[in-house]
Amino acid sequence: MTIAPDNARQNASHVYRALRDFLQSMDDTLPGKFEITKEGIVHDMMSPGRQHELTVLHLRKRLERVMPEDIVAHTGGPDVEAALEGIMRHPDVMVIPWADMEGDGSFDPRTLIAAIEVVSRSNPDNDWAGKMRDYPLIGVPVYAIFxxxxxTGAVLTDIHPTPDGPRYATRKDFVYGEDVTIADWTISTDDLPRYQD
Incomplete structure (x- = not known):
């Protein structure tokens, strides 16, 4: 049986809506963080540890020192959602204009200036592979990974079309101790926490 593209998109939309409704019904009943990708639900069962959260705090504060007041480095909710693509993600830090935070519902990913992730100890592939695929697909222009x-880390930019969908064309790797540029702003990576064994 052949499914027309419109029917395929409609079926994908129903699947996405069912996954989203399921996650809302599970809100506050299961530990960890949930996100929706093209492959389904990603569940990071471990709550972020101190080094993860301290890194997020350092990045937010360092960015906000160099950005104009009408741009924020937001570390809270809601999620970033592209329902037509069937993707709902929650970046550790969202660089976004203050004005685009107003309103209700999830953030439109096209309003983000950058998404920043601190790699999870328990699920690093989610940041290094899954989000590296999803963020250009939903139009996030800059993706920084710590x-x-x-x-170490990387800053990915310059979304371009590929046979597998939109991907970042430019990747700039860095090591802690170097300055790193995220969109228009450069911050230090000195003294960022590392996971302890």
């Missing part, structure tokens, strides 16, 4: 496991 990895406390290895004291």
């Amino acid at each position: 990895d406390p496991r290895t004291a």
Whole structure:
């Protein structure tokens, strides 16, 4: 049986809506963080540890020192959602204009200036593979990854079309201790926490 593209998109929309409704029904009943990708639900069962959360705090504060007041480095909710693509993600830090935070519902990913992730100790592939695929697909122009496991990271930019869908064309790797530029702002990576064994 052949499914027309419109029917395929409609079926994908129903699946996404069912996954989203399921996650809302599970809100506050299961531990961890849930996100929706093209492959289904990603569940990071471990709550972020101190080094993860301290890294997020350092990044937010360092960015807000160099950004104009009408741009924020937001670390809370709600999620970033592209329902037509069937993707709902929650970046550790969202660089977003203050004005685009107003209103109700999830954030439109096209309003983000950058998404920043601190790699989870329990599920690093979610940040290094899944989000590296999903963020360009939903139109996030800059994706920065900080990895406390290895004291390294990368900034990805320049979305371009590929046979597998939109991908980042430019990747700039860094090691902790170097300055890193995220969108228009450069911050230090000195003294960022590392995961302890």
